Amino acid sequence: MIKIYHAQGARSLRVVWLCEEMGVPYETAEASFMKPSDAFKAVNPLKTVPALQDGDVNMIESVAMMIYIMAKYGPTDLEVKPNEPGYPDYLQYLMFGEAGLAAYGNPLVATRFMAPDDQKQNFTAGYLKNAILKRLEFVGERLAGKPYVAANRFTAADISIAYIANGARYAGIEKEIPAPVMAYIENLWQRPAYQRAAAVK
Ligand SMILES: N[C@@H](CCC(=O)N[C@@H](CS)C(=O)NCC(=O)O)C(=O)O
Structure with missing residues (x-):
């Protein structure tokens, strides 16, 4: 197993x-x-x-x-196949969830919890925060009110992107997630499978 x-x-x-x-x-x-x-x-x-x-x-x-x-x-159906029209978006957002969003969060979290006090608000922390928020604006604009990022259905790309809500919480920027993106993530959180997963300790 x-x-x-x-x-x-x-x-x-x-x-x-x-x-x-x-x-x-x-x-x-x-x-x-x-x-x-x-x-x-x-x-x-x-x-x-x-x-x-x-x-x-x-x-x-x-x-x-x-x-x-x-x-x-x-x-x-969580996977989009190459012969489906949503495939490029699927691939992009599957990767973007980590490479374009969450990865920027790690040094921000480390700076928040581990840097000396006089370095917690340094240039790099500001850069990382802006990088995440700018990319979340991009996701919100591309979603344009749609419930999923690719292929007009729930896919692994949505799972990948939605993790940023947790990353943002650890980074202390969760309240700055653009409203359309937070609404999209909160809608995904209604899924019973998500709720079972979130309860796993
Ligand atoms: N790209 C890796 C990142 C893994 C990662 O950085 N995980 C965090 C916890 S969510 C961690 O272990 N951080 C501690 C560290 O970077 O040393 C993945 O997606 O699995």
């Missing part, structure tokens, strides 16, 4: 949510980047959350894990 090294509110939520949507069996194991267990470090020497084990397979990138699970345990 798939084992997901998970911490509530971390990017492992993407993977747990996807499994819940697909009905793929999984188990979770505790993952902490502050106090990593030996088992977790053995799977992910970087100690970033999540990590995944599936038989001989070890993975450490949440979006790649979603792609792997859909390919191995699908088919699923």
